[in-house]
Amino acid sequence: MSESVISVENLVKLYGDLRAVDDISFEVRTGEVFAFLGPNGAGKTTTVEIIETIRNATSGKVLIFGMDVRKNRTEIIKRIGVLPQEFSSFDRLTVEETVRYFAALFESDCDVQHLINLVNLGKHRNQLYTNLSGGLKQRVGIAVALVNDPEIVFLDEPTTGLDPRARHDVWDVINGLKKEGKTVFLTTHYMEEAEVLADTVAIISRGRIISTGSPSELIDKHSTSIHVTIKGGMGISSVAEAMGLQWEAKNGGSVVMEARDNEQILEIMMRLKEKNIGYDSIDIRKANLEEVFLKLTGEGLSGGGGH
Amino acid sequence: MNSRRIAANFNANIRGFYRNKATVFFVVLFPILLMLLFGMIFQDTGENMGPLYIQDMDGGVHSEALINALNSSGVFDVKLVEPGTDADSYITAHHVNTFIVIPEGFSDSVNMRFLNRSLPAANITILYDPGNSAAQQKIGVITQIINGMNMAYSGSQPFVGIDAVPSVSDDYKYIDFFAPGIIAMSVMTSSLFGTVGMNIELRQKGILRKLATTPITRSEWLVSNILYQFIMAMISFTAIILVGVVIFGLKPHLNGYLFLFIILEVFAFSGIGMLITRFVRDADGAQAAANAIMFPMMFLSGTFFPVEMMPDLLQKVARLLPLYYVNEGLRSAMVDMNLNTIIESAVVIGVFGVVVFILGVLLTSWKED
Numbered sequence: 001m002s003e004s005v006i007s008v009e010n011l012v013k014l015y016g017d018l019r020a021v022d023d024i025s026f027e028v029r030t031g032e033v034f035a036f037l038g039p040n041g042a043g044k045t046t047t048v049e050i051i052e053t054i055r056n057a058t059s060g061k062v063l064i065f066g067m068d069v070r071k072n073r074t075e076i077i078k079r080i081g082v083l084p085q086e087f088s089s090f091d092r093l094t095v096e097e098t099v100r101y102f103a104a105l106f107e108s109d110c111d112v113q114h115l116i117n118l119v120n121l122g123k124h125r126n127q128l129y130t131n132l133s134g135g136l137k138q139r140v141g142i143a144v145a146l147v148n149d150p151e152i153v154f155l156d157e158p159t160t161g162l163d164p165r166a167r168h169d170v171w172d173v174i175n176g177l178k179k180e181g182k183t184v185f186l187t188t189h190y191m192e193e194a195e196v197l198a199d200t201v202a203i204i205s206r207g208r209i210i211s212t213g214s215p216s217e218l219i220d221k222h223s224t225s226i227h228v229t230i231k232g233g234m235g236i237s238s239v240a241e242a243m244g245l246q247w248e249a250k251n252g253g254s255v256v257m258e259a260r261d262n263e264q265i266l267e268i269m270m271r272l273k274e275k276n277i278g279y280d281s282i283d284i285r286k287a288n289l290e291e292v293f294l295k296l297t298g299e300g301l302s303g304g305g306g307h
Numbered sequence: 308m309n310s311r312r313i314a315a316n317f318n319a320n321i322r323g324f325y326r327n328k329a330t331v332f333f334v335v336l337f338p339i340l341l342m343l344l345f346g347m348i349f350q351d352t353g354e355n356m357g358p359l360y361i362q363d364m365d366g367g368v369h370s371e372a373l374i375n376a377l378n379s380s381g382v383f384d385v386k387l388v389e390p391g392t393d394a395d396s397y398i399t400a401h402h403v404n405t406f407i408v409i410p411e412g413f414s415d416s417v418n419m420r421f422l423n424r425s426l427p428a429a430n431i432t433i434l435y436d437p438g439n440s441a442a443q444q445k446i447g448v449i450t451q452i453i454n455g456m457n458m459a460y461s462g463s464q465p466f467v468g469i470d471a472v473p474s475v476s477d478d479y480k481y482i483d484f485f486a487p488g489i490i491a492m493s494v495m496t497s498s499l500f501g502t503v504g505m506n507i508e509l510r511q512k513g514i515l516r517k518l519a520t521t522p523i524t525r526s527e528w529l530v531s532n533i534l535y536q537f538i539m540a541m542i543s544f545t546a547i548i549l550v551g552v553v554i555f556g557l558k559p560h561l562n563g564y565l566f567l568f569i570i571l572e573v574f575a576f577s578g579i580g581m582l583i584t585r586f587v588r589d590a591d592g593a594q595a596a597a598n599a600i601m602f603p604m605m606f607l608s609g610t611f612f613p614v615e616m617m618p619d620l621l622q623k624v625a626r627l628l629p630l631y632y633v634n635e636g637l638r639s640a641m642v643d644m645n646l647n648t649i650i651e652s653a654v655v656i657g658v659f660g661v662v663v664f665i666l667g668v669l670l671t672s673w674k675e676d
Binding site for chain 2: 052053054055056074077078080082084085086087088089090091092093097100101102104105106107128144
């Protein structure tokens with residue numbers, strides 16, 4: 001295990017009586033993609049902004065690169081890159097001018113063309129920011145977050161509001177960052193995003209971290225059943241009945257049953273064979289993060305606080 | 308303070324300016340339009356006062372002499388009204404503001420007065436609109452012309468004469484007094500609304516939050532914005548001076564004091580703009596607050612007419628307004644070079660500007676709660 005680059009201890013943020021962040025502790029290791037997963041209003045952005053030094057905590061301790069965020073703002077912001085939530089930039093600067101502007105603020109002599117190509121904006125370099133689509137704007141934001149060659153990149157909801165195609169483009173860029181060895185701190189309320197990108201996921205709800213681990217660890221730890229979906233002829237449901245499993249008939253003539261473990265899966269197969277029941281396909285799948293999340297928090301991801 | 312960051316932010320602002328039609332309009336075209344409009348309104352005001360309606364019921368030698376005198380003064384377009392017409396309905400129908408009635412028997416009365424000096428003067432009647440300032444001015448001129456007639460008829464020589472000499476050198480026109488007011492107003496508008504607009508826009512779009520994660524400091528950002536507002540002010544200034552010189556024959560005295568006042572004004576109104584956006588968080592409210600500050604100032608500070616024309620109370624109010632001192636100072640610098648006025652105004656607006664600006668810097672922050 002590599003060393004931790006961000007360390008958060010007992011972080012609390014109060015807004016009046018509201019405990020926006022309620023005693024959170026976690027660590028982020030160098031080089032990993034760390035995802036904060038939770039619905040809107042869970043306290044993700046507040047926590048991230050405290051780590052980014054632009055918001056003050058009520059209590060608790062936050063260290064980046066071993067430095068206290070309260071005391072070392074100047075040093076810290078030179079070494080991190082930030083894509084804020086709902087990033088926006090100057091309407092009347094072109095893509096290239098925007099990247100150059102932020103590079104100048106960091107006194108960085110980075111290769112602007114390289115950055116623009118990295119986020120696939122080569123064709124749009126001379127377009128005004130205001131004329132770009134949402135996905136392209138987000139990619140400008142990511143390029144801008146990289147002008148100082150940061151060791152940690154913070155991406156706050158980088159794909160919210162993007163269509164699936166644009167979302168996958170952003171994911172490609174994030175995977176590229178990981179390959180370059182950068183630490184990525186991602187906040188998202190998209191399950192799939194965390195599952196696809198993250199090495200470590202912290203599930204956050206109502207200001208608290210409920211569970212932490214890799215996506216597969218979380219699923220192993222919290223899922224209690226395996227979905228067995230069998231599509232085929234008559235009599236499939238009788239197998240589930242005979243074994244006392246929960247089952248449900250789905251559209252298209254398939255039956256989903258909930259197996260507890262591999263033993264039960266084998267038993268299902270045996271019974272199918274004994275009774276000579278035919279089938280077109282069998283799909284065996286563990287629960288996904290969405291189900292784990294629902295189970296842990298009792299709330300949906302995209303619901304909750306709204307925007 | 309890092310000059311590369313200041314320059315980068317300044318460049319971004321300048322690009323945002325010339326790529327935005329609305330800001331170009333307000334900084335360049337709006338002051339030009341104001342100059343053209345007011346320049347034309349006040350052009351040659353001393354020459355012609357418009358129509359003067361005269362109904363001559365007398366038709367005698369003296370009424371004719373009076374009409375001739377009024378006519379040859381060149382101040383009026385004399386229009387004769389038929390003696391049979393009803394004066395009141397004629398005035399209403401033709402929107403007349405000044406109407407002279409020379410009564411029947413006027414010439415006879417004058418002749419009698421020649422013979423017997425103890426008789427009362429022969430009167431004419433002037434019907435006028437008391438709410439119309441042009442009518443008041445016309446009556447003033449008519450009185451002068453009639454005084455001239457009286458002197459000639461009585462054969463006396465004046466005891467007191469007037470030798471009117473302009474207190475400022477050369478032959479200044481109204482435009483020379485008006486241009487400094489337009490400059491002061493344009494600089495106020497662009498600094499105030501420029502600062503309010505920029506702060507609101509950057510905050511609403513979350514650009515300020517992004518800037519807070521970069522090394523640019525608030526003071527670097529402010530310096531570059533002040534520099535930008537000053538350039539905007541100089542663009543408005545140049546446009547106004549050019550229109551004044553080319554179209555209206557303005558003779559501006561360009562000197563260091565002028566630029567001093569423009570710099571101080573930029574500081575003062577950018578500072579007010581910063582304070583507004585600090586306390587009024589939503590966009591519409593901030594614009595309304597800026598308007599509420601700007602409009603009374605525009606009319607009370609002597610931009611369009613001299614402060615001395617207002618009642619005492621309003622004159623006292625005017626002396627509390629920062630724009631008044633900019634107007635006074637700029638006018639002195641551009642017209643009569645009264646050093647006392649220049650220094651006094653510069654001190655007042657300078658102290659005000661520094662205080663407001665420092666308050667703005669101290670009270671605003673990028674950091675969220």
